[in-house]
Amino acid sequence: MTRLRNLHSIKKVAFFLLFFIVQFAFSQKTIQAQVLDFDTSVPIAFAKITYNNTTQFSNWEGKFSITLTDDAKPIVISYKGYYDKTYYQTLGAKNIVIKMVSNTTQKNQEILTENAVNQLIKKAIQEKDKNNPEKALRDFDYKNYEHLLISANPDSISSKIDTVIKKNFWGKRKVKLDSSNYKFRKLVEKQHLYQTEKVNRIQHNAKGTKETILATRMAGFKKPLYEILGLNLVTYSLYEKHIDILEIPIRNPISTYGRNIFVFKIVDTVTIDHRKTYQVYFQPKKNKESTLRGLLYIDAENYGIAKAFFRIYGIVSINASYTYTYLTEHHIWFPKKRLFEVVKGNNKEDLTILGETIKFNSSLEKIDKNASDQIYLKLESTPFDIHINTATVQIQNPSIKIDVPESSISKPDSYWKTIRKDSIDVRKINTYTSLDSLSAAENIENKIVFGKKIINGYLPYHKVDFDMKTLLKYNNFEGFRLGIGGVTNSKFSETYKISGYAAYGFKDEKVKFGITPSYLINKETNTWVSGSYSDDLSEIGQIQFATQSRRFKLYDSRPINISTFYSNKSFSSFIETKAAPKTDIYFGCSRSSVQPLFEYLFHYNEKDYSNYIFTTIQVAMQWNPFSDYMQTASGRLEIEKRFPKFSLQITKSLANVLGGNFDFTKVDFRIVHEIPYLSGQNSSFLLQGGLASGAIPLTHLYSIAPNNLNKESVLKRITFSGRNSFETMYFNEFFSSKYITFHAKHTFNKIKLANKIKPELTVVTRMAWGTMDKPEQYLGFQYKTLDKGFFESGLEANQIYKGFGLTFFVRYGPNALPQWDENLSIKLSYVLDLGF
Structure with a gap:
């Protein structure tokens, strides 16, 4: 009997002990947590976590695990530069996020690193070369x-098939099954x-x-x-x-x-x-x-x-x-x-x-x-x-x-x-x-090849890549210009190519054309030797670099508004190569017959010239010292575009050689720099200048890319904006024999205003200075000089809808005009996204 009573007592003690263990187990809850900055949602590493007189620290991702034994006791999180955060457990929560608010008073004070780690980092920097x-x-x-x-x-x-409820035009609800996740x-x-x-x-x-x-x-x-x-x-x-x-x-x-x-x-x-x-x-x-x-x-x-x-x-x-x-x-x-x-x-x-x-x-x-x-x-x-x-x-x-x-x-x-x-x-x-x-x-591979050519403005068809830039253009002199052009591709020959075009202007009723046969000397260095003949129009005061990469646009905005051209019949031969490290090099010679198509005379050596002949030698180099290049079986590619990039071009005109009338020298340079950010934003800078000396007609001086119509109201001046053109500078307003320009842009991330309206905002500042040597040589043409400088700033809201956007610019400084609206420019912009 005594043994039975003892056995009963043992069972009772065991029951209560088991009940206590179960109760204790169920009263404990282990949760996973992460500490984040309230404003940025960036994890706060090694924050101090205090609970029930115990302390731990979050890891470098702001995460920690904690076992809660008493819901009435809070978790207290502290970190320098933030207000302490007190957190009480939410019923049933297993994964929690704790956000800490910045203490601006402490934030403005410099965060001092302890001396020991300072010395360690300093030593690691000093010994870099020994450890690299x-x-x-x-x-x-x-x-x-x-x-x-x-x-x-x-x-x-999730492997579930979701139920999606949508409303039709009349507001009636319709249930659909969405199996995309499945x-x-x-x-x-x-x-x-x-x-x-x-x-x-x-x-x-x-x-x-x-x-x-x-x-x-x-x-x-x-x-x-x-x-x-x-x-x-x-x-x-x-x-x-x-x-x-x-x-x-x-x-x-x-x-x-x-x-x-x-x-x-x-x-x-x-x-x-x-x-x-x-x-x-x-x-x-x-x-x-x-x-x-x-x-x-x-x-x-x-x-x-x-x-x-x-x-x-x-x-x-x-x-x-x-x-x-x-x-x-x-x-x-x-x-x-x-x-x-x-x-x-x-x-x-x-x-x-x-x-x-x-x-x-x-x-x-x-x-x-x-x-x-x-x-x-x-x-x-x-x-x-x-x-x-x-x-x-x-x-x-x-x-x-x-x-x-x-x-x-x-x-x-x-x-x-x-x-x-x-x-x-x-x-x-x-x-x-x-x-x-x-x-x-x-047929994905062929589609990608097709896409690459489209990006560069070519439409491939059998042995010819048709040049989409030649199809249709418009300017104030030619009116609509309809044309066709292209270049043979590798299906025609790996070592030969022929490019050419023909166009007709409906306003001036004239045909323009050009042809350029080329031969590949060295495939590894992309070295081509070419000959060319063209009979076409050129913009007055245009600035072109022979090594400038081709950019395709469905439209070319600036020529739409230009009315001052010259006829240019030119024979040329040239070599293009990437033989020198990280460079594109161009060397050519040409003979051009020039006829200005506007009222103008060039006075030189007691004689007035209404047309003239140039015999020129040109050397141009694009140098990208910080970029990385890849050598492939099909040629050399710039695979990592780093900045800054440098361009230099020297043009020498020779008098009395092949009938050349004038002796002059032009030196042009350009420095491009871009700073990309992981946030997706981008800053870009362009410094460009030129110097012309000797007997050089106005047609070949510098007008510095103006892009504003000479009309009386802002609304009548609305056209398309250019890439690096001066939007408030009027056509033919300024000319220079020496000039320098500076462009600065910063592009922000897209802003979502509506479902399909996501403008990309860019703030822009441009400035230019220039002088004119011997202005008395240029007869019958009115212009101003840039001795006091030209300044404009503005905002571009690009890609607002379907690639279209708006730009707003204002002109200020010494060359600001008397009427306030004459200093304003509102333009359309367009960015073509082909999706490749």
């Missing part, structure tokens, strides 16, 4: 497998959306660093798109002044200037490859979006980078990670792996990468129901077969950044099986099979 493989090693040679894909995680996409999930379960692979060889010696493509393949293409091969989505080296991300240079935190814009914090010490490293977090002093932040693992002994994680929040969210291997023999950290990912940021608009429209998803804050928001871009790069300081590295033509031999595009599947560094990915194999079949069925 490109400077510390005599030479190296390694192969690299790189895989780029656009895909989505099927598990992140279909999208089924697609990405089988294959990736897009992928490309390449094996490249990276060589470095005293001449520099060069990449040679050993093998490449792109899903859906027999031959690669060279422009994609040249994409530099993320930089190779972390020791340069700038880090390139999405081809946009960003200040490197490990640089002298980087210390001025980033704040650093030592988080921990970590052992990597048996070496002690400091884990250092950095973020901008102003905690704003679209700015680099991340973790650096710095060797405690030699101050090299052992590992790095970068993150950018903004239009897109970007993750980049670098891992390194310590080479004991060479006392240096050498690249081991590079990983780059792009996901959705805070943008509400579609993003376009590699021709695909990509929508992305953010972190804990929001999950969009649209399946395409789950898409990501991922680039993985793994070096192998590494050779260091062998004294055998030979680099041919180091000015070419990437070399793509024809043999690299025809590797069999067996080659890729031996090269691929990851495990078998069934979706990867299916992607090639599916996209190759789709490409063949849809």
Whole structure:
């Protein structure tokens, strides 16, 4: 009996103990949380989290996990530069977002980094050259497998078929089934959306660093798109002044200037490859979006980078990670792996990468129901077969950044099986099979070739690419000008081409034409020798650079309003080449017969000339010293356009040679600079000038691109705006023999005003100065000079609807006109988006 009572007591104690454990377990709740800036939604790294007398810190993404035992007790978050945030648990919430409000009083004070980390970063900067493989090693040679894909995680996409309720014109509700998410999930379960692979060889010696493509393949293409091969989505080296991300240079935190814009914090010490490293977090002093932040693992002994994680929040969210291997023999950290990912940021608009429209998803804050928001871009790069300081590295033509031999595009599947560094990915194999079949069925390769030519203004048909710029034009002298022109393509010949055009002006009732046969001397350097004859009209005072790249427009806005032309019959021969590193070079000679088509005489040597002959020699060079170039089987391409870019052109007219009347010299130069931002905004600058000396008629001086009609009211002057023209300067108002102009623009992101109304705003300022030598030589033509300068500023609202926009400019300064409305300009603008 006693034993039974004892057994009953034990059961009772066990029951109460079990009840207490269950109650305690159910009273605890583990939640996932993220701390964000209230204004920018940028994560706040290493914020202090206090709960129930315990303290922890958020990680570098602002995330933390916490177990709650008492709902009545708050979570308190604190961080320098912000007001403390007190948060009480929301019933049933498992994932929470906590937003902190900036304390502007503290924000305006400089954030001081502790002395220890300051000294560490300073030492890392001082030792950069000793730790940078490109400077510390005599030479190296390694192969690299790189895989780029656009895909989505099927598990992140709902497999349900949604019900969508829509109203018809009469307001009646109609229920429809939306299966797009379901279909999208089924697609990405089988294959990736897009992928490309390449094996490249990276060589470095005293001449520099060069990449040679050993093998490449792109899903859906027999031959690669060279422009994609040249994409530099993320930089190779972390020791340069700038880090390139999405081809946009960003200040490197490990640089002298980087210390001025980033704040650093030592988080921990970590052992990597048996070496002690400091884990250092950095973020901008102003905690704003679209700015680099991340973790650096710095060797405690030699101050090299052992590992790095970068993150950018903004239009897109970007993750980049670098891992390194310590080479004991060479006392240096050498690249081991590079990983780059792009996901959705805070943008509400579609993003376009590699021709695909990509929508992305953010972190804990929001999950969009649209399946395409789950898409990501991922680039993985793994070096192998590494050779260091062998004294055998030979680099041919180091000015070419990437070399793509024809043999690299025809590797069999067996080659890729031996090269691929990851495990078998069934979706990867299916992607090639599916996209190759789709490409063949849809004739995608030919469509892309077609698209590239359309962008440059050519319509390909069999052996001829027709020039769309010649089809239809209008100006005040010729009226409507109807024409046809084109150039033979590679189907006609790889080494010969013939370009030509013919046009008829309905107002002046005259035919104009031109023909240019060319011969390819060297395919590798794109060297062509050409001869040409033309009988056409030219604009008075026009400024043209022989090396200027062709820009296609459905319309050419400025000539619409021009009425002062001269007849120009010209024979010429010239050579164009890219033989010199990072340059386009033009050399030509010509003989031109010029007849001004307006009232004007040129007085020279006691004689008045109403027409004249020029015999000229011209040398022109476009130099892009900061751009990178790729050599392919079809020629040389500028794959990474960096600024500034420089143009120089010298024209010499020879008297008494082939009947030439005058001896003069013209020197023209141009500097173009652009600054892109990860936010999508862009700043651009143009500095251009010219100097003409000797006996030079007004037709060949400078009118500096005016674009305003000589009419009395603002509304009557409404036409189309130009690209870099002075919108408030009237035609034939100013002429100069020496001039200089400066243009500055800043373009903001598109603003969504309505569903299809998304203007792109640009603020613009332009200015010019000029003088005229020997004005007494120019008879019968009235003009002014720019000695006191010309100034205008304005706002462009481009692409408001269907490519059309409006521009508004005002003229001010010494050359402002008496009537206020004479200084105003309102113009239409048009931007053609072909979608390629």
